[in-house]
Amino acid sequence: MSLLTAENLSFSYPLDEGKKLDIFHNWNLKVQEGEILCLLGPSGCGKSTVLKLLAGFLAPSSGSVFYRDNPVRAPFKMGQMIFQDPSQLLPWLTVRENVLFPNIRRMPARRRKATLRKEPDEQLQQILGLSGMEEYGDFYPSQLSGGMKQRCALARSLYANPEILFMDEPFVSLDAPSRNSLQKLVLKLWEEKKKTILFVTHDIAEALLLADRLMILSTLNGAVKIQENPLSRPRRRQNPDFLKQEARLYSYLESSEMTL
Amino acid sequence: MKYLARFIWGVAFFLFWQGLYSLQLFHPLILPSPLEVFEKIISDMASGELPISLYYSLYMIIAALVPAVLTAFLMAVAGRRWNKIDQFWEALSALAHPLPGIALLPLLILWTGLGTHIIVLIVFHSVLWPFYINLRSGFRGVSSLWLDLGRNNELQGWENFVYILLPGAYPSLLAGLKISWARAWRAVISAEMIFGTIGNAGGLGWYIFDKRTFMDTPGMYSGILILMLIGILVDDLIFRKLESRMNLRWGRIS
Secondary structure: OOOEEEEEEEEEEEOHHHOEEEEEEEEEEEEOOOOEEEEEOOOOOOHHHHHHHHHOOOOOOEEEEEEOOEEOOOOOOOEEEEOOOHHHOOOOOOHHHHHHHHHHHHOOHHHHHHHHHOOOOHHHHHHHHHOOOHHHOOOOHHHOOHHHHHHHHHHHHHHOOOOEEEEEOOOOOOOHHHHHHHHHHHHHHHHHHOOEEEEEEOOHHHHHHHOOEEEEEOOOOOOEEEEEOOOOOOOOOOOHHHHHHHHHHHHHHHHHHOOO | OHHHHHHHHHHHHHHHHHHHHHHOOOOOOOOOOHHHHHHHHHHHHHHOHHHHHHHHHHHHHHHHHHHHHHHHHHHHHHHHHOHHHHHHHHHHHHHHOOOOHHHHHHHHHHHHOOOOHHHHHHHHHHHHHHHHHHHHHHHHOOOHHHHHHHHHOOOOHHHHHHHHHHHHOHHHHHHHHHHHHHHHHHHHHHHHHHHOOOOOOOOHHHHHHHHHHOOOHHHHHHHHHHHHHHHHHHHHHHHHHHHHHHHHHHOOOO
8 A cells, every 4th residue: 555646636727718727637646655755847847736736735626645545635734744935934933832833732722831841842852853953942933044944844844743744845945055964854864764755856966865766747737757766875966876867867857848 | 221311311301391491482371391290290190180080091992992902803803714704894994994083973972872982982993993904914914834834734723813823913913903002092082072071081181171171281281291101101011022022033123
Protein backbone atom coordinates (compact mmCIF):
# COMPACT_ATOMS: atom_id res chain seq x y z
CA MET A 1 0.00 0.00 0.00
CA SER A 2 1.38 3.36 -0.90
CA LEU A 3 1.10 6.26 1.52
CA LEU A 4 -0.37 8.81 -0.85
CA THR A 5 -2.08 8.04 -4.14
CA ALA A 6 -3.39 10.32 -6.85
CA GLU A 7 -5.84 8.75 -9.31
CA ASN A 8 -6.82 10.31 -12.63
CA LEU A 9 -6.20 13.75 -11.26
CA SER A 10 -7.10 16.73 -13.44
CA PHE A 11 -6.93 20.36 -12.56
CA SER A 12 -7.63 23.56 -14.42
CA TYR A 13 -7.70 27.18 -13.34
CA PRO A 14 -10.81 29.06 -14.43
CA LEU A 15 -10.08 31.97 -16.78
CA ASP A 16 -12.31 34.76 -18.10
CA GLU A 17 -15.25 33.99 -20.39
CA GLY A 18 -15.63 30.43 -19.21
CA LYS A 19 -12.27 29.34 -20.56
CA LYS A 20 -10.03 27.12 -18.52
CA LEU A 21 -6.32 26.76 -18.20
CA ASP A 22 -5.54 23.05 -17.93
CA ILE A 23 -2.63 22.40 -15.65
CA PHE A 24 -2.72 18.66 -16.12
CA HIS A 25 -5.02 15.89 -17.16
CA ASN A 26 -5.73 12.34 -15.92
CA TRP A 27 -2.65 12.06 -13.94
CA ASN A 28 -1.54 9.32 -11.52
CA LEU A 29 1.01 9.11 -8.75
CA LYS A 30 1.92 6.72 -5.97
CA VAL A 31 4.08 8.04 -3.16
CA GLN A 32 5.95 5.35 -1.22
CA GLU A 33 6.34 5.49 2.53
CA GLY A 34 9.63 7.06 3.61
CA GLU A 35 10.76 8.37 0.25
CA ILE A 36 11.75 11.87 -0.78
CA LEU A 37 9.96 12.79 -3.97
CA CYS A 38 11.08 16.02 -5.59
CA LEU A 39 8.76 17.87 -7.95
CA LEU A 40 11.12 19.63 -10.30
CA GLY A 41 10.25 22.13 -12.99
CA PRO A 42 10.55 25.74 -14.06
CA SER A 43 8.55 28.46 -12.34
CA GLY A 44 4.93 28.54 -13.38
CA CYS A 45 4.73 24.94 -14.58
CA GLY A 46 2.19 24.03 -11.92
CA LYS A 47 4.30 22.13 -9.43
CA SER A 48 3.01 24.09 -6.44
CA THR A 49 -0.51 23.37 -7.66
CA VAL A 50 0.27 19.64 -7.67
CA LEU A 51 1.54 19.88 -4.11
CA LYS A 52 -1.52 21.81 -2.93
CA LEU A 53 -3.80 19.23 -4.55
CA LEU A 54 -1.97 16.35 -2.87
CA ALA A 55 -2.05 18.14 0.50
CA GLY A 56 -5.77 18.89 0.20
CA PHE A 57 -5.46 22.68 -0.01
CA LEU A 58 -6.96 22.64 -3.50
CA ALA A 59 -9.76 20.46 -4.81
CA PRO A 60 -9.12 18.72 -8.17
CA SER A 61 -11.44 19.27 -11.13
CA SER A 62 -11.75 15.50 -11.35
CA GLY A 63 -10.06 12.46 -9.89
CA SER A 64 -9.08 11.96 -6.28
CA VAL A 65 -6.24 11.81 -3.80
CA PHE A 66 -5.99 9.12 -1.14
CA TYR A 67 -3.99 9.16 2.05
CA ARG A 68 -3.73 5.57 3.33
CA ASP A 69 -6.90 4.74 1.39
CA ASN A 70 -8.83 7.66 2.89
CA PRO A 71 -9.95 10.24 0.35
CA VAL A 72 -8.32 13.63 0.93
CA ARG A 73 -10.91 16.42 0.82
CA ALA A 74 -9.28 19.00 3.08
CA PRO A 75 -5.83 19.63 4.55
CA PHE A 76 -4.97 17.03 7.17
CA LYS A 77 -2.71 17.18 10.18
CA MET A 78 -0.68 14.13 9.19
CA GLY A 79 0.43 15.97 6.06
CA GLN A 80 2.16 19.17 7.12
CA MET A 81 2.72 21.94 4.60
CA ILE A 82 5.80 24.15 4.75
CA PHE A 83 5.39 27.22 2.61
CA GLN A 84 7.88 29.28 0.68
CA ASP A 85 7.11 32.51 2.49
CA PRO A 86 8.90 32.98 5.86
CA SER A 87 5.93 35.07 7.03
CA GLN A 88 4.10 31.78 7.60
CA LEU A 89 5.12 32.00 11.27
CA LEU A 90 2.63 33.71 13.56
CA PRO A 91 4.28 37.03 14.50
CA TRP A 92 2.55 37.33 17.88
CA LEU A 93 3.98 34.05 19.18
CA THR A 94 7.54 33.22 20.18
CA VAL A 95 9.48 30.51 18.37
CA ARG A 96 8.54 28.02 21.09
CA GLU A 97 4.87 28.93 20.94
CA ASN A 98 4.93 28.76 17.15
CA VAL A 99 6.38 25.27 17.28
CA LEU A 100 3.71 24.24 19.79
CA PHE A 101 0.92 25.60 17.60
CA PRO A 102 -0.15 22.26 16.03
CA ASN A 103 -1.20 21.08 19.49
CA ILE A 104 -2.70 24.37 20.65
CA ARG A 105 -6.05 22.68 21.16
CA ARG A 106 -4.72 20.30 23.78
CA MET A 107 -3.72 23.22 25.98
CA PRO A 108 -6.56 24.82 27.92
CA ALA A 109 -6.31 28.59 27.56
CA ARG A 110 -5.70 29.31 31.22
CA ARG A 111 -2.90 26.84 31.54
CA ARG A 112 -1.20 27.51 28.23
CA LYS A 113 1.37 29.99 29.50
CA ALA A 114 2.08 27.95 32.62
CA THR A 115 2.56 24.84 30.52
CA LEU A 116 5.06 26.63 28.35
CA ARG A 117 7.15 27.73 31.30
CA LYS A 118 7.08 24.97 33.86
CA GLU A 119 6.74 21.56 32.29
CA PRO A 120 9.62 20.94 29.94
CA ASP A 121 8.16 19.33 26.85
CA GLU A 122 10.61 16.66 25.79
CA GLN A 123 9.35 16.46 22.25
CA LEU A 124 9.59 20.23 21.93
CA GLN A 125 13.14 20.29 23.29
CA GLN A 126 14.18 17.49 20.98
CA ILE A 127 12.70 19.16 17.90
CA LEU A 128 14.16 22.55 18.76
CA GLY A 129 17.53 20.88 19.23
CA LEU A 130 17.31 18.94 15.98
CA SER A 131 16.45 22.02 13.99
CA GLY A 132 19.15 24.12 15.67
CA MET A 133 16.65 26.44 17.34
CA GLU A 134 17.14 25.62 21.04
CA GLU A 135 18.67 29.00 21.83
CA TYR A 136 15.99 30.92 19.99
CA GLY A 137 12.94 29.58 21.81
CA ASP A 138 11.94 32.92 23.31
CA PHE A 139 12.58 34.99 20.17
CA TYR A 140 9.78 36.48 18.14
CA PRO A 141 9.74 35.73 14.39
CA SER A 142 10.57 39.36 13.60
CA GLN A 143 13.89 38.87 15.39
CA LEU A 144 14.91 35.92 13.21
CA SER A 145 16.67 35.74 9.85
CA GLY A 146 14.92 34.18 6.86
CA GLY A 147 16.74 30.89 7.30
CA MET A 148 15.89 30.73 11.00
CA LYS A 149 12.24 31.38 10.22
CA GLN A 150 12.18 28.45 7.82
CA ARG A 151 13.91 26.25 10.41
CA CYS A 152 11.18 27.24 12.83
CA ALA A 153 8.46 26.43 10.28
CA LEU A 154 10.08 23.04 9.77
CA ALA A 155 10.22 22.46 13.53
CA ARG A 156 6.56 23.43 13.82
CA SER A 157 5.48 20.94 11.20
CA LEU A 158 7.54 18.22 12.92
CA TYR A 159 5.81 18.92 16.23
CA ALA A 160 2.51 17.86 14.65
CA ASN A 161 4.20 14.48 14.25
CA PRO A 162 3.14 14.11 10.62
CA GLU A 163 3.74 11.25 8.22
CA ILE A 164 4.20 13.47 5.21
CA LEU A 165 5.97 16.79 4.83
CA PHE A 166 4.84 18.89 1.89
CA MET A 167 7.55 21.43 1.19
CA ASP A 168 6.75 24.15 -1.33
CA GLU A 169 10.09 25.67 -2.40
CA PRO A 170 10.86 26.34 1.26
CA PHE A 171 14.40 27.58 0.75
CA VAL A 172 13.98 29.65 -2.40
CA SER A 173 14.19 33.02 -0.67
CA LEU A 174 17.37 32.18 1.26
CA ASP A 175 21.02 32.95 0.63
CA ALA A 176 23.22 30.09 -0.59
CA PRO A 177 24.89 29.16 2.75
CA SER A 178 21.61 29.01 4.70
CA ARG A 179 20.07 27.10 1.85
CA ASN A 180 22.86 24.51 2.02
CA SER A 181 22.57 24.10 5.77
CA LEU A 182 18.79 23.72 5.56
CA GLN A 183 19.12 21.09 2.84
CA LYS A 184 21.45 19.20 5.18
CA LEU A 185 18.91 19.62 7.95
CA VAL A 186 16.15 18.13 5.80
CA LEU A 187 18.34 15.11 5.05
CA LYS A 188 19.22 14.71 8.73
CA LEU A 189 15.57 14.90 9.75
CA TRP A 190 14.62 12.44 7.06
CA GLU A 191 17.23 9.96 8.25
CA GLU A 192 16.28 10.30 11.91
CA LYS A 193 12.52 10.60 11.66
CA LYS A 194 11.86 8.61 8.49
CA LYS A 195 9.22 10.99 7.23
CA THR A 196 7.92 10.94 3.70
CA ILE A 197 8.82 14.20 1.99
CA LEU A 198 7.34 15.81 -1.10
CA PHE A 199 9.62 18.65 -2.05
CA VAL A 200 8.87 21.23 -4.72
CA THR A 201 11.84 23.04 -6.24
CA HIS A 202 13.06 24.62 -9.45
CA ASP A 203 16.66 24.07 -8.41
CA ILE A 204 18.09 21.03 -10.21
CA ALA A 205 20.98 20.57 -7.80
CA GLU A 206 18.66 20.75 -4.81
CA ALA A 207 16.41 18.10 -6.31
CA LEU A 208 19.35 15.80 -7.09
CA LEU A 209 20.75 16.24 -3.61
CA LEU A 210 17.52 15.37 -1.80
CA ALA A 211 15.38 13.14 -3.98
CA ASP A 212 14.90 9.38 -4.14
CA ARG A 213 12.64 9.95 -7.11
CA LEU A 214 12.28 12.98 -9.33
CA MET A 215 9.03 14.08 -10.85
CA ILE A 216 9.83 16.39 -13.71
CA LEU A 217 7.12 18.77 -14.86
CA SER A 218 8.42 20.39 -17.99
CA THR A 219 5.75 22.62 -19.51
CA LEU A 220 2.18 23.59 -18.82
CA ASN A 221 -0.15 20.72 -19.67
CA GLY A 222 2.93 18.83 -20.79
CA ALA A 223 4.11 15.36 -20.03
CA VAL A 224 5.09 14.48 -16.49
CA LYS A 225 8.13 12.28 -16.21
CA ILE A 226 9.00 10.33 -13.10
CA GLN A 227 12.47 8.86 -12.72
CA GLU A 228 14.64 7.34 -10.04
CA ASN A 229 17.54 9.38 -8.81
CA PRO A 230 20.56 7.31 -9.94
CA LEU A 231 22.91 8.86 -7.40
CA SER A 232 23.71 6.96 -4.22
CA ARG A 233 23.81 8.63 -0.81
CA PRO A 234 25.63 10.47 0.65
CA ARG A 235 25.77 12.83 -2.28
CA ARG A 236 28.22 15.61 -2.91
CA ARG A 237 27.66 18.47 -5.29
CA GLN A 238 31.27 18.42 -6.50
CA ASN A 239 31.15 14.74 -7.41
CA PRO A 240 31.57 14.20 -11.22
CA ASP A 241 28.54 11.89 -11.33
CA PHE A 242 26.45 14.56 -9.61
CA LEU A 243 27.60 17.20 -12.10
CA LYS A 244 26.91 14.88 -15.03
CA GLN A 245 23.36 14.18 -13.84
CA GLU A 246 22.80 17.89 -13.24
CA ALA A 247 23.88 18.73 -16.80
CA ARG A 248 21.73 15.94 -18.21
CA LEU A 249 18.62 17.12 -16.37
CA TYR A 250 19.32 20.69 -17.34
CA SER A 251 19.47 19.87 -21.04
CA TYR A 252 16.32 17.74 -20.73
CA LEU A 253 14.40 20.61 -19.16
CA GLU A 254 15.78 23.01 -21.75
CA SER A 255 14.82 20.83 -24.67
CA SER A 256 11.31 20.24 -23.36
CA GLU A 257 10.93 23.98 -22.93
CA MET A 258 11.37 24.34 -26.70
CA THR A 259 7.99 22.75 -27.28
CA LEU A 260 6.23 25.67 -25.62
CA MET B 1 13.55 60.63 30.17
CA LYS B 2 10.36 60.78 28.14
CA TYR B 3 8.41 61.88 31.20
CA LEU B 4 11.02 64.43 32.17
CA ALA B 5 10.88 66.04 28.70
CA ARG B 6 7.13 66.11 28.88
CA PHE B 7 7.21 67.61 32.35
CA ILE B 8 9.60 70.35 31.22
CA TRP B 9 7.41 71.22 28.23
CA GLY B 10 4.36 71.26 30.45
CA VAL B 11 6.03 73.64 32.90
CA ALA B 12 7.17 75.83 29.99
CA PHE B 13 3.60 76.00 28.73
CA PHE B 14 2.26 77.16 32.07
CA LEU B 15 5.07 79.69 32.47
CA PHE B 16 4.20 81.07 29.02
CA TRP B 17 0.57 81.26 30.05
CA GLN B 18 1.45 83.00 33.29
CA GLY B 19 3.67 85.41 31.31
CA LEU B 20 0.84 86.26 28.94
CA TYR B 21 -1.41 86.86 31.92
CA SER B 22 1.13 89.11 33.66
CA LEU B 23 1.54 91.21 30.50
CA GLN B 24 -2.19 91.93 30.80
CA LEU B 25 -2.65 91.80 27.02
CA PHE B 26 -6.03 90.16 27.49
CA HIS B 27 -8.80 90.88 29.93
CA PRO B 28 -8.55 88.50 32.95
CA LEU B 29 -12.07 87.27 32.18
CA ILE B 30 -10.81 85.99 28.82
CA LEU B 31 -7.49 84.68 30.03
CA PRO B 32 -7.34 83.97 33.77
CA SER B 33 -4.05 83.08 35.37
CA PRO B 34 -3.14 79.37 35.52
CA LEU B 35 -3.06 79.60 39.30
CA GLU B 36 -6.67 80.70 39.35
CA VAL B 37 -7.56 77.74 37.14
CA PHE B 38 -5.72 75.31 39.43
CA GLU B 39 -7.50 76.75 42.42
CA LYS B 40 -10.78 76.27 40.61
CA ILE B 41 -9.93 72.65 39.80
CA ILE B 42 -9.07 71.95 43.44
CA SER B 43 -12.17 73.64 44.82
CA ASP B 44 -14.49 71.92 42.33
CA MET B 45 -12.83 68.60 43.03
CA ALA B 46 -13.41 69.16 46.73
CA SER B 47 -17.00 70.25 46.25
CA GLY B 48 -17.65 67.12 44.22
CA GLU B 49 -18.83 68.95 41.13
CA LEU B 50 -15.93 67.86 38.92
CA PRO B 51 -15.77 64.22 40.09
CA ILE B 52 -19.50 63.79 39.53
CA SER B 53 -19.34 65.33 36.04
CA LEU B 54 -16.36 63.17 35.21
CA TYR B 55 -18.02 60.04 36.52
CA TYR B 56 -21.17 60.85 34.55
CA SER B 57 -19.31 61.36 31.26
CA LEU B 58 -17.24 58.22 31.75
CA TYR B 59 -20.35 56.27 32.61
CA MET B 60 -22.01 57.41 29.36
CA ILE B 61 -18.91 56.45 27.37
CA ILE B 62 -18.59 52.98 28.87
CA ALA B 63 -22.33 52.38 28.52
CA ALA B 64 -22.02 53.09 24.78
CA LEU B 65 -18.51 51.84 24.02
CA VAL B 66 -18.98 48.30 25.27
CA PRO B 67 -22.15 47.51 23.28
CA ALA B 68 -20.74 49.32 20.23
CA VAL B 69 -17.57 47.21 20.27
CA LEU B 70 -19.58 44.01 20.71
CA THR B 71 -21.93 44.97 17.88
CA ALA B 72 -18.99 45.77 15.60
CA PHE B 73 -17.55 42.34 16.39
CA LEU B 74 -20.79 40.61 15.52
CA MET B 75 -21.04 42.62 12.30
CA ALA B 76 -17.47 41.87 11.23
CA VAL B 77 -17.78 38.17 12.02
CA ALA B 78 -21.09 37.88 10.17
CA GLY B 79 -19.59 39.78 7.25
CA ARG B 80 -16.69 37.33 7.08
CA ARG B 81 -19.08 34.43 7.01
CA TRP B 82 -21.59 35.72 4.47
CA ASN B 83 -20.43 37.83 1.57
CA LYS B 84 -23.82 39.49 1.03
CA ILE B 85 -23.93 40.70 4.62
CA ASP B 86 -20.42 42.09 4.24
CA GLN B 87 -21.56 44.08 1.21
CA PHE B 88 -24.52 45.38 3.18
CA TRP B 89 -22.38 46.51 6.13
CA GLU B 90 -19.96 48.04 3.67
CA ALA B 91 -22.68 50.17 2.09
CA LEU B 92 -24.18 51.03 5.46
CA SER B 93 -20.86 52.09 6.97
CA ALA B 94 -20.04 54.20 3.91
CA LEU B 95 -23.30 56.08 4.52
CA ALA B 96 -23.17 56.30 8.30
CA HIS B 97 -19.50 56.73 9.08
CA PRO B 98 -19.13 60.32 7.80
CA LEU B 99 -22.29 61.38 9.64
CA PRO B 100 -21.52 63.27 12.89
CA GLY B 101 -23.47 61.74 15.75
CA ILE B 102 -24.71 65.10 16.91
CA ALA B 103 -26.50 65.58 13.57
CA LEU B 104 -28.76 62.73 14.59
CA LEU B 105 -29.79 64.40 17.84
CA PRO B 106 -33.11 65.95 16.70
CA LEU B 107 -34.14 62.77 14.92
CA LEU B 108 -33.18 60.59 17.86
CA ILE B 109 -35.29 62.75 20.18
CA LEU B 110 -38.17 62.50 17.74
CA TRP B 111 -37.91 58.73 17.56
CA THR B 112 -37.02 57.76 21.11
CA GLY B 113 -38.08 60.68 23.24
CA LEU B 114 -36.03 62.61 25.75
CA GLY B 115 -33.69 60.95 28.19
CA THR B 116 -30.08 60.19 28.88
CA HIS B 117 -30.28 57.27 26.43
CA ILE B 118 -29.93 59.91 23.68
CA ILE B 119 -26.31 60.54 24.71
CA VAL B 120 -25.59 56.83 24.81
CA LEU B 121 -27.06 56.42 21.32
CA ILE B 122 -24.98 59.26 19.91
CA VAL B 123 -21.77 57.87 21.41
CA PHE B 124 -22.73 54.39 20.18
CA HIS B 125 -23.08 55.73 16.65
CA SER B 126 -19.77 57.63 16.84
CA VAL B 127 -17.91 54.54 18.03
CA LEU B 128 -19.56 51.74 16.07
CA TRP B 129 -18.51 52.72 12.55
CA PRO B 130 -14.84 53.54 12.98
CA PHE B 131 -14.36 50.45 15.11
CA TYR B 132 -16.19 48.22 12.65
CA ILE B 133 -14.17 49.57 9.72
CA ASN B 134 -10.89 48.95 11.54
CA LEU B 135 -11.93 45.49 12.63
CA ARG B 136 -13.00 44.52 9.14
CA SER B 137 -9.75 45.67 7.58
CA GLY B 138 -7.91 43.85 10.37
CA PHE B 139 -9.69 40.58 9.60
CA ARG B 140 -9.04 41.03 5.91
CA GLY B 141 -5.38 41.70 6.60
CA VAL B 142 -4.88 38.31 8.25
CA SER B 143 -2.47 36.45 6.00
CA SER B 144 -3.92 33.50 4.10
CA LEU B 145 -0.79 31.58 5.15
CA TRP B 146 -1.88 31.77 8.78
CA LEU B 147 -5.37 30.60 7.92
CA ASP B 148 -3.82 27.77 5.90
CA LEU B 149 -1.87 26.81 9.01
CA GLY B 150 -5.16 26.53 10.86
CA ARG B 151 -6.65 24.38 8.11
CA ASN B 152 -3.56 22.19 8.06
CA ASN B 153 -3.87 21.49 11.77
CA GLU B 154 -7.60 20.85 11.48
CA LEU B 155 -8.72 23.76 13.66
CA GLN B 156 -12.46 24.31 14.16
CA GLY B 157 -14.17 27.56 13.22
CA TRP B 158 -14.05 29.06 16.72
CA GLU B 159 -10.45 27.92 17.21
CA ASN B 160 -9.49 29.68 14.00
CA PHE B 161 -11.17 32.79 15.36
CA VAL B 162 -9.52 32.69 18.78
CA TYR B 163 -6.04 31.52 17.81
CA ILE B 164 -5.50 33.07 14.37
CA LEU B 165 -8.05 35.67 13.31
CA LEU B 166 -8.25 37.64 16.55
CA PRO B 167 -4.52 37.88 17.30
CA GLY B 168 -3.83 38.44 13.59
CA ALA B 169 -6.20 41.41 13.53
CA TYR B 170 -4.93 42.75 16.87
CA PRO B 171 -2.97 45.74 15.48
CA SER B 172 -6.06 47.02 13.65
CA LEU B 173 -8.22 46.20 16.63
CA LEU B 174 -6.04 48.29 18.92
CA ALA B 175 -5.96 51.18 16.44
CA GLY B 176 -9.74 50.97 16.18
CA LEU B 177 -10.11 51.03 19.94
CA LYS B 178 -7.91 54.10 20.18
CA ILE B 179 -9.92 55.97 17.54
CA SER B 180 -13.17 54.87 19.17
CA TRP B 181 -12.09 56.17 22.56
CA ALA B 182 -11.30 59.59 21.07
CA ARG B 183 -14.54 59.67 19.10
CA ALA B 184 -16.52 58.70 22.16
CA TRP B 185 -15.17 61.66 24.12
CA ARG B 186 -15.93 64.07 21.33
CA ALA B 187 -19.44 62.76 21.01
CA VAL B 188 -20.17 62.74 24.72
CA ILE B 189 -18.89 66.29 25.28
CA SER B 190 -20.85 67.77 22.38
CA ALA B 191 -24.00 65.85 23.24
CA GLU B 192 -23.80 66.95 26.88
CA MET B 193 -23.32 70.57 25.87
CA ILE B 194 -26.55 70.53 23.93
CA PHE B 195 -28.43 68.10 26.04
CA GLY B 196 -27.05 68.24 29.57
CA THR B 197 -29.79 70.33 31.18
CA ILE B 198 -32.47 67.75 30.51
CA GLY B 199 -30.70 64.75 31.98
CA ASN B 200 -30.68 64.34 35.75
CA ALA B 201 -26.97 65.17 35.87
CA GLY B 202 -24.63 66.85 33.41
CA GLY B 203 -21.26 65.44 32.39
CA LEU B 204 -18.03 67.29 31.71
CA GLY B 205 -19.55 68.85 28.58
CA TRP B 206 -22.33 70.27 30.68
CA TYR B 207 -19.82 71.36 33.32
CA ILE B 208 -17.97 73.49 30.74
CA PHE B 209 -21.19 74.81 29.24
CA ASP B 210 -22.64 75.65 32.61
CA LYS B 211 -19.51 77.67 33.56
CA ARG B 212 -19.96 79.67 30.37
CA THR B 213 -23.46 80.65 31.45
CA PHE B 214 -22.06 82.22 34.61
CA MET B 215 -19.02 83.68 32.85
CA ASP B 216 -16.85 81.49 35.11
CA THR B 217 -13.80 81.45 32.83
CA PRO B 218 -11.46 79.57 35.19
CA GLY B 219 -14.16 76.89 35.36
CA MET B 220 -14.21 76.54 31.55
CA TYR B 221 -10.44 76.24 31.46
CA SER B 222 -10.42 73.68 34.25
CA GLY B 223 -12.94 71.51 32.37
CA ILE B 224 -10.70 71.57 29.30
CA LEU B 225 -7.58 70.80 31.35
CA ILE B 226 -9.28 67.82 32.94
CA LEU B 227 -10.22 66.53 29.47
CA MET B 228 -6.61 66.84 28.34
CA LEU B 229 -5.38 65.12 31.50
CA ILE B 230 -7.69 62.15 30.96
CA GLY B 231 -6.56 61.89 27.36
CA ILE B 232 -2.91 61.76 28.39
CA LEU B 233 -3.53 59.34 31.25
CA VAL B 234 -5.48 56.83 29.19
CA ASP B 235 -3.01 57.04 26.34
CA ASP B 236 -0.04 56.49 28.66
CA LEU B 237 -1.47 53.93 31.02
CA ILE B 238 -3.40 51.80 28.52
CA PHE B 239 -2.85 52.37 24.82
CA ARG B 240 0.85 53.13 24.83
CA LYS B 241 1.63 50.06 26.95
CA LEU B 242 -0.43 47.78 24.73
CA GLU B 243 1.11 49.29 21.62
CA SER B 244 4.70 48.96 22.71
CA ARG B 245 4.13 45.34 23.69
CA MET B 246 2.61 44.67 20.29
CA ASN B 247 5.38 46.52 18.46
CA LEU B 248 7.99 44.44 20.25
CA ARG B 249 6.31 41.24 19.15
CA TRP B 250 5.56 42.24 15.61
CA GLY B 251 9.02 43.74 15.13
CA ARG B 252 7.82 47.27 14.52
CA ILE B 253 9.62 50.39 15.57
CA SER B 254 7.65 52.22 18.20
